[in-house]
Amino acid sequence: MAIIQKRIGSDISIEQLTINPYPFLKKMRNEDPVCWVESVNRWFITRYDDVVYVDTHPEIYTAHESRSLQTKVMGVTMLRQDGAAHARLRKACEEPLKPKVVRQRWANMLNKTANEFIDRFIDRGKVELVSEFAEPFAARTLKMVLGLQNATEEEMQRWTRDLIDGCANYGNDPEVWARACRSGLEVDEAVDRAIKRVQKEEDGSVISSMVHTVVENGKMNVDELRANVKLIIGGGLNEPRDGITLTVWDLLTHPDQMNQVKSDPTLFPAAVEESLRKVAPLSMYPREVAVDTELRGKKLKRGDKIAVLVSSANRDENQWENPNVYNIHRKKLKSHLAFGTGHHYCLGAWLARYQLGMTALPILFERIPNLRLNLDHPPQMKGWVFRGPLHLHLEWDK
Amino acid sequence: MSELIKVGRISDLTETDITTFSATNGEIAITKIGEKIFAVENMCSHARCKLSEGLIEDKTIACPCHGASFDLHTGEPLNPPAKKPIKCFEVKVEGEDLYIKL
Numbered sequence: 001m002a003i004i005q006k007r008i009g010s011d012i013s014i015e016q017l018t019i020n021p022y023p024f025l026k027k028m029r030n031e032d033p034v035c036w037v038e039s040v041n042r043w044f045i046t047r048y049d050d051v052v053y054v055d056t057h058p059e060i061y062t063a064h065e066s067r068s069l070q071t072k073v074m075g076v077t078m079l080r081q082d083g084a085a086h087a088r089l090r091k092a093c094e095e096p097l098k099p100k101v102v103r104q105r106w107a108n109m110l111n112k113t114a115n116e117f118i119d120r121f122i123d124r125g126k127v128e129l130v131s132e133f134a135e136p137f138a139a140r141t142l143k144m145v146l147g148l149q150n151a152t153e154e155e156m157q158r159w160t161r162d163l164i165d166g167c168a169n170y171g172n173d174p175e176v177w178a179r180a181c182r183s184g185l186e187v188d189e190a191v192d193r194a195i196k197r198v199q200k201e202e203d204g205s206v207i208s209s210m211v212h213t214v215v216e217n218g219k220m221n222v223d224e225l226r227a228n229v230k231l232i233i234g235g236g237l238n239e240p241r242d243g244i245t246l247t248v249w250d251l252l253t254h255p256d257q258m259n260q261v262k263s264d265p266t267l268f269p270a271a272v273e274e275s276l277r278k279v280a281p282l283s284m285y286p287r288e289v290a291v292d293t294e295l296r297g298k299k300l301k302r303g304d305k306i307a308v309l310v311s312s313a314n315r316d317e318n319q320w321e322n323p324n325v326y327n328i329h330r331k332k333l334k335s336h337l338a339f340g341t342g343h344h345y346c347l348g349a350w351l352a353r354y355q356l357g358m359t360a361l362p363i364l365f366e367r368i369p370n371l372r373l374n375l376d377h378p379p380q381m382k383g384w385v386f387r388g389p390l391h392l393h394l395e396w397d398k
Numbered sequence: 399m400s401e402l403i404k405v406g407r408i409s410d411l412t413e414t415d416i417t418t419f420s421a422t423n424g425e426i427a428i429t430k431i432g433e434k435i436f437a438v439e440n441m442c443s444h445a446r447c448k449l450s451e452g453l454i455e456d457k458t459i460a461c462p463c464h465g466a467s468f469d470l471h472t473g474e475p476l477n478p479p480a481k482k483p484i485k486c487f488e489v490k491v492e493g494e495d496l497y498i499k500l
Binding site: 099269335342343350 | 445455460464
């Protein structure tokens with residue numbers, strides 16, 4: 001009797017990936033590391049070395065995807081460009097986000113913001129951390145760094161949600177398009193007001209940098225500015241939010257390591273890096289095959305769509321011992337790929353590291369030293385493109 | 399033939415900050431961690447960004463552009479996208495004066 005072995009990618013559903021992608025990714029890494037997943041219509045790249053290769057060979061695997069929903073929703077962003085076109089846009093944005101500038105220009109604002117939000121709930125003895133701390137902290141600090149001081153945190157959160165939902169609207173839901181369009185127009189108005197302000201006086205924000213930095217072919221035009229601000233709103237809020245809650249979750253469920261970190265706060269950055277490795281808040285990003293090629297014996301045709309699984313690369317057994325285990329003392333902690341690698345390395349990585357490892361988490365644990373999980377409301381983790389706790393209920397002795 | 403070049407004084411250096419010195423064949427990034435002084439070429443081996451705009455962390459220097467880190471002792475790359483090492487230079491201290499062997 002012939003035994004027909006099912007191909008791994010043939011019956012994995014998006015719902016299964018959303019609940020818990022890791023068992024499927026492990027199977028792919030071990031048995032079919034370049035795997036066509038029918039439900040997603042993409043080749044899944046799951047091994048660390050292959051993810052690094054794809055990210056560092058844009059001439060073969062381009063970020064300039066055809067029929068990109070992100071381009072449809074936001075406009076032409078640096079994230080969907082390669083080469084000189086990408087470098088030009090990135091250069092216009094980068095100065096306020098460089099590591100030394102983050103420490104010198106934004107540290108006070110970050111500290112003040114973390115303390116302000118903690119002040120609102122510290123006397124209560126309980127909190128839902130996503131909605132009351134992580135998300136508004138990420139929203140407020142992002143808007144200040146961007147230069148959208150007059151936007152509210154609620155607007156930033158709504159814009160992020162609507163723009164990201166638009167970018168993932170493969171189901172062509174008209175309600176999602178309507179929300180994405182409405183939020184996109186609101187962002188354009190906010191950007192236009194900010195441009196007028198910084199044209200009179202530079203203020204060190206990302207929008208100010210975009211307006212004033214001279215790059216190849218002149219400065220960024222208004223359409224480029226609007227598109228890339230939308231990109232930063234879409235990509236710079238959910239990830240720090242989830243990075244905060246993931247690290248809190250990891251520390252509270254690993255009390256030995258939490259006690260080490262509380263005794264030596266210089267270990268907070270290591271705790272953050274390990275949390276980002278274990279669950280990358282941005283777990284997958286797309287690429288498109290630019291020229292016919294072959295990877296791990298699979299023939300990839302020009303135009304084939306790729307899913308780069310950072311979440312899988314970060315648990316590659318060839319790279320890390322016991323990759324499913326949280327261990328802040330690993331060697332080469334920062335060799336994870338949660339911020340990507342190559343030319344599209346996350347522009348906000350240094351800001352995110354400072355937000356999480358030097359501000360939000362040290363301040364939270366210092367001000368509420370006996371923080372613990374509220375087990376009446378266990379957290380629920382969800383997602384395979386973005387992944388993080390939907391909510392995180394905590395309590396402490398008042 | 400290597401030569402010793404005076405690059406400044408110990409008092410010019412701030413703990414874990416990065417000072418640069420222009421040599422004939424390129425810039426050198428110098429940093430002080432405790433009693434130890436490190437000198438490396440001021441250029442990432444990945445995309446040629448200036449390491450002096452990066453960060454010193456745990457005896458490594460991180461490139462600001464794409465996150466590559468290098469071991470300050472050996473110049474070895476510690477994570478992608480860098481694959482090649484950066485040059486390290488021998489440091490000599492005489493009194494308050496700082497020298498680098500080029």
